[in-house]
Every structure is written in structure tokens, then in C-alpha cells.
Amino acid sequence: MLRLDQPAPTFKQAAYQKGVDGDFTEIDLEDYKGKWVVLFFYPRDFTFVCPTEIQGFAKHEKAFEEVNTKILAASTDSVNSHKAWFERDLQEVEYPILADPTQELSRAYGVYNEERGESERGLFIIDPEGNLRYLLFSDDNVGRSVEETLRVVKALQTGGKCPIDWQPGEANLKPE
Secondary structure, eight states, X not given: OOOTTSBOOOOEEEXXXXXXXXXXXXXEGGGGTTXXXXXXXXXXXXXXXXXXXXXXXXXXXXXXXXXXXXXXXXXXXXXXXXXXXXXXXXXXXXXXXXXXXXXXXXXXXXXXXXXXXXXXXXXXXXXXXXXXXXXXEEXXXXXXXXXXXXXXXXXXXXXXXXXXXXXXXXXXXXOO
């Protein structure tokens, strides 16, 4: 069972990444030590809501990089499926898209839906030490907010207590 402030499940996973070694690479979570990681799962390639999220993260990738954060996406599709879909519809995406055809990664993160044979929408923020700091699961019909994810990363990076709707530059809560 996943728990906050505990180590994230580690992995070495095949991935599609445009322009890297023939567009295929292996992603090792250990290589991201010292950086924040946003890992999000989506159900399937060639679907309707998923590309809006994938493109949304691509549009904000520089903003995440400015706060020492890398983006990784994952689904139970193969690297070849990812490559075909991204070359056809999502050329602007440059961050790695993990392939999980064995469903091991999806199971490790608790997002695998046995009945449908695909991942649910799940989003995880992993700190530079490799610990889970934020977990979000949502219905397949509703896309997640990339701007909210970025806000949460920045809030976590303050190391303090952040009130509802906290924005960068605002003060943290002080204990009484």
C-alpha cells in the first residue's frame, strides 16, 4: 500500500521519448534523485481526455523544470503504441512516456483497473529523496489540472504549511 512520506515504488521502465536514441529509452526512477518528479498515469493511447492532459503538461514543462521538477507519464500501452500516437497527434511532447504492458508499474502505484485492463488516472509527486509527497486519483472522464499540480509542487517545496489556495510568494502558516 502506498503511503505519504514513504519511498515511492522504484522502477526501470521502457519509455517513448521523442528524439532520444531512436525515440526509445529506459527510465530509472533512481536517476531522478535530487529532483522532484511528477508521475501521472492515464488509461490509454488514442483516447479523448488523455491527450488534453499530456499536452497540458507539455505546455508547462518549462515551468516545472524551473522548479527542479521532471514530468513522467505512463499507461499500459507499449512503446510502439506511444510512438505511433505521439508522432501522429502529440508532436510537441518531449518528456518520457513510460510503457507498462505488463501492468507491473500500474499495480505498484495502485492505479491498475483489473476489470478494464488499463490504468486509472493517478498522479504522484515524488520528492528529491524518492518519497511520495502527493497522491491523486481521479475519474477517467475528468482531466487533472496541470496548474494545480505545479502549485502543489511549489507548496511542497516550501517545506512549510500552506493554506488552501496558497500561491507562490505567499506566507506559510505559522503555528500559534
